[in-house]
Amino acid sequence: MNRLYHYALSPYSRKVRLVLAEKKIEVELVEEKYWEQDPDFLRRNPAGKVPILKLGNKTLSDSSAICEFLEEAYPDPALLPKSADARYEVRRLVAWFDDKFHAEVTSKLMGERVFRKVMGTGYPDSANVKAGSRAIKYHLDYMTWLLDQRRWLAGNDMSMADFAAAAHLSCLDYISDVDWNRSEVVKDWYAKIKSRPAFRSLLADQVPGFLPPAHYANLDF
Amino acid sequence: MNRLYHYALSPYSRKVRLVLAEKKIEVELVEEKYWEQDPDFLRRNPAGKVPILKLGNKTLSDSSAICEFLEEAYPDPALLPKSADARYEVRRLVAWFDDKFHAEVTSKLMGERVFRKVMGTGYPDSANVKAGSRAIKYHLDYMTWLLDQRRWLAGNDMSMADFAAAAHLSCLDYISDVDWNRSEVVKDWYAKIKSRPAFRSLLADQVPGFLPPAHYANLDF
Numbered sequence: 001m002n003r004l005y006h007y008a009l010s011p012y013s014r015k016v017r018l019v020l021a022e023k024k025i026e027v028e029l030v031e032e033k034y035w036e037q038d039p040d041f042l043r044r045n046p047a048g049k050v051p052i053l054k055l056g057n058k059t060l061s062d063s064s065a066i067c068e069f070l071e072e073a074y075p076d077p078a079l080l081p082k083s084a085d086a087r088y089e090v091r092r093l094v095a096w097f098d099d100k101f102h103a104e105v106t107s108k109l110m111g112e113r114v115f116r117k118v119m120g121t122g123y124p125d126s127a128n129v130k131a132g133s134r135a136i137k138y139h140l141d142y143m144t145w146l147l148d149q150r151r152w153l154a155g156n157d158m159s160m161a162d163f164a165a166a167a168h169l170s171c172l173d174y175i176s177d178v179d180w181n182r183s184e185v186v187k188d189w190y191a192k193i194k195s196r197p198a199f200r201s202l203l204a205d206q207v208p209g210f211l212p213p214a215h216y217a218n219l220d221f
Numbered sequence: 222m223n224r225l226y227h228y229a230l231s232p233y234s235r236k237v238r239l240v241l242a243e244k245k246i247e248v249e250l251v252e253e254k255y256w257e258q259d260p261d262f263l264r265r266n267p268a269g270k271v272p273i274l275k276l277g278n279k280t281l282s283d284s285s286a287i288c289e290f291l292e293e294a295y296p297d298p299a300l301l302p303k304s305a306d307a308r309y310e311v312r313r314l315v316a317w318f319d320d321k322f323h324a325e326v327t328s329k330l331m332g333e334r335v336f337r338k339v340m341g342t343g344y345p346d347s348a349n350v351k352a353g354s355r356a357i358k359y360h361l362d363y364m365t366w367l368l369d370q371r372r373w374l375a376g377n378d379m380s381m382a383d384f385a386a387a388a389h390l391s392c393l394d395y396i397s398d399v400d401w402n403r404s405e406v407v408k409d410w411y412a413k414i415k416s417r418p419a420f421r422s423l424l425a426d427q428v429p430g431f432l433p434p435a436h437y438a439n440l441d442f
Contacts, residue, residue: 047317047321058306060309060313061313062312062313062316062317062320064285064312064316065309065312065313065315065316066309068308068309068312069305069306069308069309069312072305072308073305084290084293084294085279085290087289087290087293088281088286088287088289088290091283091285091286091289091290092281092282092283092286094286095283095285095286096268096283099283100268
């Protein structure tokens with residue numbers, strides 16, 4: 001059986017879950033509290049992070065390397081476009097969310113509000129929370145600018161870039177940190193992606209100690 | 222004229238410089254002190270980082286998205302192998318160096334010893350320097366383990382993974398932070414990559430205020 005070692009509120013795990021589900025690759029989800037550095041987990045994964053994908057006899061790490069592998073080994077449906085220019089734009093945006101958005105928003109809001117508590121590293125630092133709340137506005141505005149010109153974030157077809165963005169935003173939505181009233185086009189985009197069958201397992205996530213808002217799993221939010 | 226906005230001791234800039242040079246794509250190098258957030262630079266590059274590649278009428282950002290684009294648009298010589306499994310291994314290792322090695326080693330040693338000074342953010346934090354000096358040993362041992370089984374880091378052909386690793390190590394070597402006596406196979410690997418024509422421009426780098434050690438540009442170090 002294929003297995004994904006993941007953590008429910010890890011955006012990198014969610015990105016891989018979305019790609020696996022779109023490509024109809026079945027996996028058993030195994031929750032991994034990776035910060036506890038369980039020796040068995042570290043043996044499977046010297047990088048010590050989630051997600052880790054056990055696929056047949058392979059053990060794969062790094063969410064972007066996993067997604068590129070899945071795209072090459074399971075090309076249908078395509079989540080990367082054909083031309084080098086369009087593929088570049090998808091990869092640029094995946095990196096935008098996984099690096100820049102993560103550093104400026106996800107790590108600040110999730111890091112302070114969720115991981116402090118589950119990792120037991122003290123109270124949230126309100127300066128970080130404020131910085132994250134400020135930064136997400138600029139990112140939503142950037143997404144609005146992109147979506148004013150395109151059907152999906154990286155072009156006219158849905159791609160990995162949409163999954164990377166939705167992975168981060170869905171984690172933040174779980175803790176009520178996304179103001180969906182800020183942008184009609186971003187809300188419409190999220191409604192489209194949220195209603196995909198691939199998204200269902202994310203909407204069913206429950207993290208002990210953190211109750212998602214009522215609109216979290218609601219397709220009409 | 223193609224242009225690369227870069228910083229000499231940015232490992233991400235160096236990785237792209239190596240890939241451009243291997244593929245014989247000529248660029249003019251423009252030094253960018255990206256932390257000064259020059260408005261012209263930010264207009265070209267909302268992510269505010271180096272490297273940025275101006276290639277014809279395109280402006281490309283994110284070092285890994287740039288390298289994947291260059292591989293697709295200029296496939297010769299190939300810096301990614303053919304099979305999905307082998308490509309995965311290259312991408313996993315590129316991410317290993319650009320994320321994990323960077324977080325544990327480069328950001329600690331370069332960050333404290335170089336960027337504190339050039340950015341004017343105070344004295345080096347010796348706890349970080351110590352942590353980086355400790356962590357590089359484990360990484361050199363991991364490289365030794367890989368190179369005991371393979372000619373190059375990701376397999377029997379030279380790839381992006383070697384350039385990612387050499388980009389970080391060459392920055393650290395500029396500030397004398399690599400103990401080449403720790404591993405014969407890593408030293409041999411670095412000697413091979415250092416002697417490539419693509420490496421010449423990196424060995425000629427001079428950063429004001431930081432004098433590289435005598436062995437830095439020496440092919441027989």
